[in-house]
Amino acid sequence: MRVLVLHNRYQIPGGEDVVAQSEKTLLEDNGHSVAWLEVSNDDITGLWSQIKTAANTIYSYSSKQRVSEIIASFKPDIVHVHNFFPLLSPAVYDACYEAGVPVVQTLHNYRLLCANAEFFRDGGVCEDCLGKVIPWPGVVHSCYRGNRAATAAVTAMLTLHRARGTWRDRVNLYITLTDFARQKFIAGGLPGSKIVVKPNFLHPDPGFGTGAGGYALFVGRLSQEKGLDTLIAAWKHLDGKIPLKIVGDGPQTLQVAEAAQKVPGVELLGRLSKNEVLALMKEALILIFPSLWYEGFPMTIVEAYAVGVPVIASQIGSLSALIHPSRTGIHFRPGDSEDLAAKVEWALAHPAELTQMRRDTRVEFEAKYTAEANYQQLMEIYQKATE
Template sequence: MRILSLHNRYQLPGGEDVVVSMERELLEANGHCVDLFEVNNDHITNSIEKAKSAVNSIYSISSKTQILQRIASFKPDIVHVHNFFPILSPSVYYACREAAVPVIQTLHNYRLLCLNSYFFREGKVCEDCLGKSFAWPGVVHSCYRGSKTGSAVIGAMQSIHRTLQTWNKVVDVYITVTEFARQKYIQGNLPASKLVVKPNFLYPDPKPGEGQGNYALFVGRLSPEKGLETLLKAWEKLAGKIPLKIVGDGPLANTVASTAQRLTGVEWLGRLPKQEVLKLMKDAQALIFPSLWYEGFPLVIVEAYAVGLPVIASNLGSQSSLVEHGRTGLHFRPGDPEDLVAQVEWALTHPAALAQMRQETRGEFEAKYTAERNYQMLMDIYERVVNCKTF
């Protein structure tokens, strides 16, 4: 099969970029021909470029032309879009329709329903725009990068393509990464018949670790929606009962750095290569996942399961179902550092239960998140779309 993959990379690299790369490797390893058409936002640094990008995010004629040319030269059986925002725009769907090539969109976040794609505002979950014909609450609150103008443009993009039936008629199938996300998109009026669940995966398999290191681990973007405030307050209350290693970078880096200097046992390691992160995971006692927003499908949870690492996660959104309390990890109330402390202390005083969780997490990975299983799911989706079969 010949697959044309489209992706707009992020200025701050994240899990979506990793998933796109892994999926390409997996398909190529199984004999398929993949052409990755990738753009990035690095040039969007001044007001002129931002204004141009905003307008183009609604419908980019140049992107449509480029994709038509790419389709003509590569002759794909299918086009798989991962992220069209902001440079590619929904015009790429129309290029596919014009060229009579089926198109799939993976919904890694909630961009079609929420201006900032997170369902997160002022430190908590917000669904004020869900189901509305125009996201006026998000414009009032400047939800896109603190700008009313930018928010209005993204709202216009959503509303215009909702009116044109782009979301409902021009895309053949949407892949959501969890059932939770699928239900949110159904609430947002996307057709249930076009929404299919395929989780993220890990490739290659890093194999399980032993958990011999005496520390807990956080891995992720250092930003408010990731629950860093909850994490740091909890470790202040734990008062050195178990060390915490923090891996990642982002807007809260200075806060994390100053806290690490102040609190004994808290260590900030910055951004690290994937193999070093996996090594830390293999030795950790637990992964702490204090996110305050509706995560898509956190790749860090798949990585933790692959190495047999239990996850202590906020009981919210997708992670509520991805982490099974008492089996593959523990839940705590979102934004509640005292409840996080209670769960960490329980884990420390129940080593046998924690050891059993290590086996359960590895079993969960082998049952649901291996490359082999994911490949079969992806090919089933591709073949059904190419052959015009229903789901």
């Protein structure tokens, strides 16, 4: 097949960028021709650029023209959009529609339903805009980057394209990463017949680890929705019973650095490369995932399963289904640091059960999250979209 892949990269690299690149490589490795159009938010500099971006978020004629030209020259069988926000805009769907090329859109987050794409506000889950024709609460609360004007631009984009039927008529098939996300998008108005579930995957296979390091590991953005406050508070309760290595950076970096100086066992390693993270995971005893929001499909969990690390995670959103209690990990109550500490203590007191979980997580990876399994799913999705 000839596949045109469109992706808008954020300024802070994340899982969406990794998945988009991984799927491109997966297609090329299996003999398909791939045209790759990627734009970056790094290009948004200065006040005038921000004003222009706000307008283009709603509809970018230049992006439509650019995609139309690529379609005319490359002649793709299908267009796969990973992220159109904010620079590409939904205008790219029109370019594909007018050229008669089917579109698949991966929904990595909740942008089509929520201005900040996370269903998260003031430290907890917020669904105030879910199902609303005009998601006005987001504007009231300045949900996009704490900026009311910017949020208004995002809300205008969502409202306009819902009204003109862009989401319904211009996309042949949507991919959600979990069934939880699929149900949210159906509740938000997308037709269920157009939404299929395909998880993320990991390639190459890093291989099974040993877990001999005897430490707990957190990998992710250091921000409120990731549950860092809960994590630090739990380690205060544990009082040095097990070391905790924290990998990542973000708005709470300073707060975590201060905690690393005061809380027994806490160590901040900062941002590391993928290979460095995988090396740490192979030696970790457990992975801690204390998120407070509806995660998409964290690559960190796929990586943990690949190397055989059980996950102690919040029982919230997709995490409720991704973690299988007593088989691939343990759930705790979201935001409850004492419950998290208790679950860590249970893991430390049950080494035999933890060893069995290590084997089970690897089995889970081999069954669901390899490149081979994902490629077959992707081809079935493309076939369905082109019918």
